[in-house]
Amino acid sequence: MNCPDPIRPAIRALEPSGITKVTALGLGNPDVLPLWFGETDLVTPPFIREAAIKALEDGRTFYTNARGILPLREAIAAFHKRTTGAEIAVDRITIPGAAMLAVTSALQMSCETGDNVVIVSPIWPNIFQAAKVVGAEPRLVRLNEDWNTGRWTLDMGKLFDACDERTKAFFIASPGNPTGWMLTADEQKHILEFARARGIAIIADEVYGTLIYDGAPHAPSFLTIAGEEDAVFAVNSFSKPWAMTGWRIGWLVHPRSVEPAAAAMAQCNNTGATHFVQYGALAALSPEGDAFRATLLERCRAGRDVVEDWIKGQNRIRWFKPEGAFYGFLHVDGLSDSLGFCQRMVKDPKVGIAPGWAFSLGDPRDDSYLRICFAQDDARLAEGLARLEGAIKQL
Ligand SMILES: Cc1ncc(COP(=O)(O)O)c(C=O)c1O
Numbered sequence: 001m002n003c004p005d006p007i008r009p010a011i012r013a014l015e016p017s018g019i020t021k022v023t024a025l026g027l028g029n030p031d032v033l034p035l036w037f038g039e040t041d042l043v044t045p046p047f048i049r050e051a052a053i054k055a056l057e058d059g060r061t062f063y064t065n066a067r068g069i070l071p072l073r074e075a076i077a078a079f080h081k082r083t084t085g086a087e088i089a090v091d092r093i094t095i096p097g098a099a100m101l102a103v104t105s106a107l108q109m110s111c112e113t114g115d116n117v118v119i120v121s122p123i124w125p126n127i128f129q130a131a132k133v134v135g136a137e138p139r140l141v142r143l144n145e146d147w148n149t150g151r152w153t154l155d156m157g158k159l160f161d162a163c164d165e166r167t168k169a170f171f172i173a174s175p176g177n178p179t180g181w182m183l184t185a186d187e188q189k190h191i192l193e194f195a196r197a198r199g200i201a202i203i204a205d206e207v208y209g210t211l212i213y214d215g216a217p218h219a220p221s222f223l224t225i226a227g228e229e230d231a232v233f234a235v236n237s238f239s240k241p242w243a244m245t246g247w248r249i250g251w252l253v254h255p256r257s258v259e260p261a262a263a264a265m266a267q268c269n270n271t272g273a274t275h276f277v278q279y280g281a282l283a284a285l286s287p288e289g290d291a292f293r294a295t296l297l298e299r300c301r302a303g304r305d306v307v308e309d310w311i312k313g314q315n316r317i318r319w320f321k322p323e324g325a326f327y328g329f330l331h332v333d334g335l336s337d338s339l340g341f342c343q344r345m346v347k348d349p350k351v352g353i354a355p356g357w358a359f360s361l362g363d364p365r366d367d368s369y370l371r372i373c374f375a376q377d378d379a380r381l382a383e384g385l386a387r388l389e390g391a392i393k394q395l
Contacts, residue, residue, distance in 0.1 A: 018358025099250025180322020
C-alpha cells in the first residue's frame with residue numbers, strides 16, 4: 001500500500017547550507033585554520049563566565065519565565081536606550097534562547113505556508129533556510145555592487161517590486177552578513193512607510209548593530225523610528241559583541257500587543273533560555289561588558305585593516321570595505337565555483353573559508369565571492385590569508 005509521506009515536502013527539500021558543506025570536511029581538525037564561522041577566536045571574557053558559574057553554583061538550574069528573567073529583560077531595555085536612544089518597554093522583549101530562535105519566532109509570527117518573505121541578499125544561509133522551515137518562500141533581492149562608489153547599494157524599487165499579496169515580511173540584516181553593508185536611516189524610514197501601507201512585517205536583524213566602524217554607538221535601528229505597534233521584529237544577540245556564540249542566547253523586540261503570543265511561542269519553541277546562561281548575559285550588559293565590546297570592536301578594526309592591506313597586494317581580489325560586522329566578502333576574479341574551491345582548500349592548504357555560493361539561492365554572481373571572518377588574532381589571520389593567496393594562485 002502506498003502511504004502518504006508524513007514529512008512535509010518543505011522539510012524533505014531542505015539541504016545542508018553551503019557553509020556546512022565545507023565545514024563538514026574539516027570541522028574539528030586542528031590543522032585546518034578556521035575563518036569560516038562568524039565568530040572571534042577570543043573566549044568569552046572571564047567576568048561573563050564567572051557570572052554563569054556563580055549562577056550554577058547558586059542553584060540557578062530551574063525553569064524560568066519562558067520569556068526570560070526580568071532583570072535581564074530590564075538590562076536589555078537599558079542597552080537599547082544607551083546605544084540607540086530607543087525606549088523599549090520590557091514587555092516587548094522576549095529571550096527565546098538564541099538569536100536564531102528569535103529569527104524563527106519572528107518568521108513564525110508573520111508567515112505561514114504559501115506566504116513569502118523578501119530578504120535582502122547576499123545573506124547568511126540560515127535565514128532563508130528558516131523561511132523554508134516555516135513553509136514560506138524566501139525571495140532574495142540582491143544588493144548591487146557599485147565598484148565606482150565602493151559600496152553595496154540597495155535598490156528600493158527592486159525591493160518593493162519583489163512584494164506581492166503573499167508577502168508577509170521583509171528580512172533585512174543591517175549591518176549585513178556577509179557584506180557588512182548598512183541601511184541608512186532614510187532607507188529605513190522609506191521601508192517602514194512601505195511596509196505599513198502594505199501590511200508587511202519587518203524582521204530587522206540587528207545582531208551586528210554595535211559592531212560598526214564609523215564611531216557611532218549603533219547602526220541606524222528600526223526601533224528608533226517604529227511605534228510600539230508597528231509590525232517590527234528586531235532580532236539581537238549576545239553572540240557577536242560579547243564573544244558568546246556557544247552560549248546560544250539572544251533576544252527579540254516585538255510589538256507590544258504580541259506579548260501574550262510571544263509568551264506562548266516561547267513556551268512551544270524552547271520553554272525559555274537556559275537559566276544560568278541568562279546570568280552570564282546579564283553580566284555582559286554591565287559597564288565591564290561595554291568595555292569588552294569596545295575592545296572587541298578594536299580587534300575587528302585591526303583585522304579589517306590587515307585584510308585591506310593584504311588586498312592592496314592582490315591583483316585578483318577586491319572588496320567593499322565593510323561598514324559593520326566582521327566579515328570580508330572578497331570578490332575573486334576568475335572564480336566561478338566558490339563551493340568546490342572552498343572544499344578543496346579544506347584539504348590543501350587547510351584553511352576554512354565560507355563560499356559566496358552559500359549566501360544566496362544559486363545567484364551566480366555570489367559564486368565569485370569568498371567570506372572570511374576577520375575578528376581574529378593578527379598572526380592567525382595573516383596565516384589564513386597567506387594560505388588563501390597560495391590557493392588563488394593555483395586557480
Ligand atoms: C545575520 C545573522 N543573524 C542571526 C545570527 C544568529 O545569531 P546567533 O548565533 O546568536 O543565534 C547570525 C549568526 O551568524 C547572523 O549572522
